Amino acid sequence: CTHYLFIVVVAVNSTLLTINAGDYIFYTDWAWTSFVVFSISQTLMLVVGACYYLTFTGVPGTATYYALIMTVYTWVAKGAWFALGYPYDFIVTPVWLPSAMLLDSAYWATKKNKHSLILFGGVMCGMSLPLFNMVNLITVADPLETAFKYPRPTLPPYMTPIEPAVGKFYNSPVALGAGAGAVLSVTMAALGCKLNT
8 A cells, every 4th residue: 555655646746846847937038947957857756756666566567657647647737727728739748658668668678677777767768858858848839929928817027938048058958958867867766666675
């Protein structure tokens, strides 16, 4: 019972942590900084829960199932935006599923070797999620235009959308997020596996 409760708690917290990813805060003056931070946080929350769930069941495929739980939770939570009149194509859910599939693949291809899952799976998950997240964000409607068209009724002044200063902080937020994510995900993958021992 404790195992399943932990899975639910981590999945819910993953959703809460990433609920603003894809929101128009991303497209303010801190655009690339926000992208890097959100990408890393998503990667770490995905990898710790997915590795825990995966090594708990021992069945390749459960990491992807865990990512699906995160995705559905986020869809439900972001359903509240409909009440504010936000368009459907602006409600962005970060792409966890492909990265979770890489975790499953690493576990399956190495015949359920935990250490390979931690090293290979962690690196692949950490490097891939920022890339998938950027591809996902590119496919939505113009965020700045949407931000002005659908202002939040309780938006504080410091969160008012402004023109993004592209590349002001980092030349490549995807590369920075992938590099940091690849290193940190290995640690979190090890933690996820350790929680089962």
